[in-house]
Amino acid sequence: MSEYNKPLPGMDGLTREFYDFCKQEDLHFQRCSGCNTFRHVPREVCAKCNSFDWEWVRSSGVGTVYTWTVVERALHPAFVDDTPMAPVVVEMEEGVRLLANMLDCPPAELEIGMPVKIAYEAVTEEVTLPRFRRA
């Protein structure tokens, strides 16, 4: 895995915490302790009630396809061999949306509303990225 040359998330702060759950093949989102609103991407404060109190809560891992693009021609050199690839926005059961690639669905078979479930791909020793599979 040492030759993995694609962009990796900055592994610090709340982003590190999010991806550390992924490494355990577990998906967590922040939930406000003041008003129970889920949020993603991770933020310091609840935008609804401005509470600083929150906890990581396990996601059911299921959702539906909201939108996507099919990258037919990569404009980043590291993804050239992966085209066509489709980063998919999934609306999770908790209400937040998560962007990730499908592992088992060719882009031509994607449909808005399609049920999907979370999957994982360990791309380096340190980083596991969330992915999706058909539910």
Add this chain to the structure above:
Amino acid sequence: MLKDKTCIVGIGETGYCRKPGSGMTEERLQLKASVAALQDAGLSGAEIDGILAFPNVGKSEAFAANLGCENLRFAATIHMGGAAPLASLRMAAIAVATGAANHVLIPGGWNGYSGARVRQTVTTDKNSIPGGAIAWDYYLPQGLTVPPQWYALMARRHMYEYGTTHEQFGAVAVAMRKHAQLNPGALMCGKTLTMEQYMASPMLADPYRINDCCLETDGAAAFIVTSVERARDLGKTPIYIMGAAAGQPYPADEITNRADFHQTGLTIAAPEAFRMAGIEPADADFAQIYDCFTFEVIQQIEEAGFCARGEGGPFVENGNIELGGNLPINTHGGLLSEAHSLGLGHIVEAVKQLRGDGGERQVKDAEIGVVTGWGDFGDGSIAILRR
């Protein structure tokens, strides 16, 4: 209120190119455009006391030192990408109307073709745009790396909800290309585009084809804002700023989790600008809509209120946005077929049209024009101008 308190008095451009590149630094390009704007206005550099530099490509200090702006007292950079020039116009109008500055220069330019491309800067510098750090952590690792891919997410959702079609995207591309044939300075002047050619254009980031995308360009442009009184003393037809506003989608730094997925900064900004101007969108004789990609024209037509949300696709059909149509859009060819001038070209073209200097592409009896800007993850800005 800002209505009719300030004017655009000077415009300048360098001309635009791709291969082999401008052969100039981005600073020199922008200085050339700035000097052209000063000459157009009949102003000296020493009279400029406000500068609003475009993010990442220039610093007000350097402009002032080169142009001899000895009394610089108002300087800022608005970090809204392609929405920055019109957000700067609004800020300049506020400054001039309140006495914080008398003559404000707004330059912008880049070697967007021969220098660092956007595709590189957004993936190598997480601070190149305000949402860059989030893109770095949550988009790039999934292969969503560049603007056409970000915005394709919005375009597909719009197609799903409202039935917007590839042919409607194509109508935008074809209209811009037709206009470029009347603009000798347009990079695509002499290169026509039919709907058949558009539909055969290779897919880049589905639903976006190559021909849905703007032209990476080298070049610069600039304009100057001053008071109505001062503008009347200078030689050129004063172009009045009737209304101006800027806004951001929510959240501005992250695309995927917007409750209203079709919202842009313009959704907030446009009603304010039209209210200020005291006109309806239908009163505009033309519009210069920031066309980084074809669908963004459709989206902004809707969010600016030229039609209801979901009706932008039909709006661009049947020549409606071409010269001779109900609302000619991007009479210079826009970012798609003139050049990617960071949105400054749209402002320059609006001024030319309102002065009656549109040449072959002049909109007959043009009195009121609308200009929009779009940047980063959908920041928006708008100005309503009249002669």
